[in-house]
Amino acid sequence: MATIKDVAKKANVSVATVSRVINKKGYVNEETRALVENAIHQLNYIPNELARSLFNKHSKLIGVLVPHFDTQFYAELIEGIENAAMKLGYKIMLSNTQDNAKREKDYIHIYSQYNIDGIIVASNAHNVEQLIKSDLPIVTVDHILSENIPSITSNNILGGIIAAQKLISGGARYILELRGPSFLLTVSERSLGFRQVLVQNNIPYISYDTDLLNPSIDVITKIIEDHPQIDAIFATSDFLAIHAQNILQKLGRKVPEEVQIVGFDNIVYTTLVSPTITTIEQPIRRMGELALESLVKLLNEESLGDFHSVLDVKLIERESTK
Amino acid sequence: MATIKDVAKKANVSVATVSRVINKKGYVNEETRALVENAIHQLNYIPNELARSLFNKHSKLIGVLVPHFDTQFYAELIEGIENAAMKLGYKIMLSNTQDNAKREKDYIHIYSQYNIDGIIVASNAHNVEQLIKSDLPIVTVDHILSENIPSITSNNILGGIIAAQKLISGGARYILELRGPSFLLTVSERSLGFRQVLVQNNIPYISYDTDLLNPSIDVITKIIEDHPQIDAIFATSDFLAIHAQNILQKLGRKVPEEVQIVGFDNIVYTTLVSPTITTIEQPIRRMGELALESLVKLLNEESLGDFHSVLDVKLIERESTK
Secondary structure, three states: OOOHHHHHHOOOOHHHHHHHHOOOOOOOOOHHHHHHHHHHHHHHOOOOEEEEEHHOOOOOOEEEEEEOOHHHHHHHHHHHHHHHHHHHHHHHHHOOOOOOOHHHHHHHHHHHHHOOOOEEEEOOOOHHHHHHOOOOEEEEOOOOOOOOOEEEEEEHHHHHHHHHHHHHHHOOEEEEEEEEOOOOOOHHHHHHHHHHHHOOOOOOOEEEOOOOOOOOOOHHHHHHHOOOOOOOOOOOOOHHHHHHHHHHOOOOOOOOOEEEEEEEEEEEEOOOOOOOOOOEOHHHHHHHHHHHHHHHHHHHOOEEEOEEEOOOOEEEEEOOOO | OOHHHHHHHHHHHOHHHHHOOOOOOOOOOOOHHHHHHHHHHOOOOOOOHHHHHHHHHOOOEEEEEEEHHHHHHHHHHHHHHHHHHHHOEEEEEEEOOOOOOHHHHHHHHHHHOOOOOOEEEEEOOHHHHHHHHOOOOOOEEOOOOOOOOOEEEEHHHHHHHHHHHHHOOOOOOOEEEEOOOOHHHHHHHHHHHHHHHHHOOOOOOOEEEEEEEEOHHHHHHHHHHHHEEEEEEEEEEHHHHHHHHHHHHHHHOOOOOOOEEEEEEHHHHHHHOOOOOOOEEHHHHHHHHHHHHHHHHHHHOOOOOOOOEEEEOOOEOOOOOO
């Protein structure tokens, strides 16, 4: 493979001149520039991005922190981020924290070592201080770390409100709220909107916090058995909603006749189970794209428009509600 | 942030000496080494991995080419790859080709620019020549590019055989084979094993090739309507199998009483639809880990053991078969 020295030799100029042409920094007269560009072309020279990044202080690499890849939500979110990155000339370094503080810390350290330009935090950050201390531009998505860090979320409160209204208008009078862990801001916001409507309408509810990836089937089964008056379930993710429907069917309870269900996210599997599941759609792919686009704006010192972007959600009515 | 110059100044040595200590190359006497390490520690200096990679000619970055992130299969595969990478001190640059030759080519070019150490190809490669010309070590997973490139696949032929045996032992006499596109080696291998058993048993079948991500529901529906004698379906992915079951239920055909179904992969949703779906399990996460581990062996010039690793598959019996 041709090196910068080969290019300099062929164009009969110094390596420093070739470097100035490649990095578009400093004065080079037009004739010399043409000679160098010609030599680059003839030798099929590929400028080393790593070497350029040391010179330019930017690597065009974006670190993306996710807690796992295991759900359709993250698959779509990452697809959105990567798509926008490719369009804008950035590459992503994908880092799976496994929701583990130590792994997350290791990755933040690695980001400093690799001249990463900025970070998209799509996980529940355990090392907020270290992230802020790293001095790297940060955008959070589906999470809000601090008032001072731009974020992309969907309108989770409204999502909770819409879900409650739909269940109540279908006749729900005693509701089970199944939540991913409530320490997640998105989950607590959905819950907030949901409960607000329930309180206004004097509808009693019980709430159970469970693991997002490995919900406790036995406990949920027991709750439903112990509370035969439950006539509706709001799950803060479709994965939980699909599990809930499955449990109800095993218990011989009919959906939606005896128990209605509303989920959250609108993943494809809500259309593939029977009955299909009513859900609150978030624009997951768009959230990923917008996170990357916002980060690039920060890097280019452009104005962000909304510092905290809140994207619209909407009700998708299917067979699991009346 | 402290630079290498700050370290050199504090330790009262040259920058070249600090560089020799960091990169563990060339002679440095013990006393000097201790002085430098002490300075590094006190200044909390983080050696720049990019600069080191130019010196050492390796970046500890692995490129991973995937065709999309949209299925549970890739979510689990990437999880396996990333997990092993973290353990072995590598980072991954994840690249979504969208099964597009131009995007793939762009990524291979980017890999050269970033001193990538090696590539894991988990997509249907359109630029095989360019990949080979790049001189980067390659391991393919769920794909075989060439005899000369190490690969990790599961025993797809055996998977097809087991699926056929299961359907036949449940009484299948006329089978629909739903395939992801047959130009994929994995798909054609599954089909090969499957048909072998059918031919031996004189069982007629029809076969339909469909898109993996967006199967043509209308066409599949029509095929099932036009062939009422179909009493079993083998789908080369669980996503297709779940779609097939959904179509059958819409047509009022009972699973497994009237039509049995076997899928492939063992994704979690096969346990969440009703009836649950019998499938051929591949060790997806392990395939990802092994791909990364094998690539690192190539980088360290260690022996691979099996050049083409073929991992075991097994039948997971559920409610969609008799």
